[in-house]
Amino acid sequence: MGFKLDYLVSILPGLIGAAAVNVRLAIIIITLALALGTALTIVRSLKIAVVNAFAAVVISFVRGTPLLIQIFMAYYVLPAVGLDLSPEVAGVSAIAFNSMVFVSESMRGGLATIDTGQIEASTALGLPPHAIWLKVVLPQLFRRIVPVLINEATIIVKGTALLSVITVVEVLRTAQQIASANYRPFETMIGSALVFLVINLVISLSGRVAESRFAAARV
Numbered sequence: 001m002g003f004k005l006d007y008l009v010s011i012l013p014g015l016i017g018a019a020a021v022n023v024r025l026a027i028i029i030i031t032l033a034l035a036l037g038t039a040l041t042i043v044r045s046l047k048i049a050v051v052n053a054f055a056a057v058v059i060s061f062v063r064g065t066p067l068l069i070q071i072f073m074a075y076y077v078l079p080a081v082g083l084d085l086s087p088e089v090a091g092v093s094a095i096a097f098n099s100m101v102f103v104s105e106s107m108r109g110g111l112a113t114i115d116t117g118q119i120e121a122s123t124a125l126g127l128p129p130h131a132i133w134l135k136v137v138l139p140q141l142f143r144r145i146v147p148v149l150i151n152e153a154t155i156i157v158k159g160t161a162l163l164s165v166i167t168v169v170e171v172l173r174t175a176q177q178i179a180s181a182n183y184r185p186f187e188t189m190i191g192s193a194l195v196f197l198v199i200n201l202v203i204s205l206s207g208r209v210a211e212s213r214f215a216a217a218r219v
Contacts, residue, residue: 008187011178015191018174022160029156032096037103062101068162070094075166091163099156106148110141143214150207154200171195
């Protein structure tokens with residue numbers, strides 16, 4: 001069974017249509033991961049021993065176990081404790097929780113590069129803590145970790161393919177269905193890889209444009 005380019009071209013519209021699901025889920029996950037990661041960073045900066053100890057346990061679990069297992073736990077284990085989630089909600093929750101940890105770790109590293117004199121000066125001027133975070137710390141922090149956030153976004157997009165194992169009909173599951181119906185897995189896998197490649201190239205290009213603009217603003 002040889003490779004057929006015309007067959008690959010014929011299945012691309014179906015795969016591109018399915019990619020809308022991956023993009024939609026990735027946007028939701030990235031938004032949640034940024035919000036939760038920022039909140040976790042702020043909470044950990046308060047240096048409350050009990051909270052930081054609990055956060056350290058959670059972070060160790062997330063970093064030390066495969067994302068696929070975390071998705072399975074969200075979909076198959078949570079119903080056992082009364083939290084029955086749909087496949088999409090379970091998948092989004094698992095990947096967002098996983099990404100939250102990596103975003104928070106990146107922000108914690110970037111936080112150390114910010115001049116503490118700015119925070120001390122803001123405090124001396126009477127700015128409340130939430131205003132210092134919103135107007136002084138976070139704008140600088142996000143600009144400094146843009147490359148890391150772009151990398152995390154591409155990881156999230158690829159991670160959405162794992163949701164095929166809990167019956168979310170996205171690019172990979174669509175490719176598997178097409179391959180099963182036509183007995184041509186080679187072209188369908190190549191097609192799905194091309195779709196993910198294009199999505200992540202767009203994200204990487206957007207990240208470079210953002211980096212250039214931030215660099216120009218600092219000159």
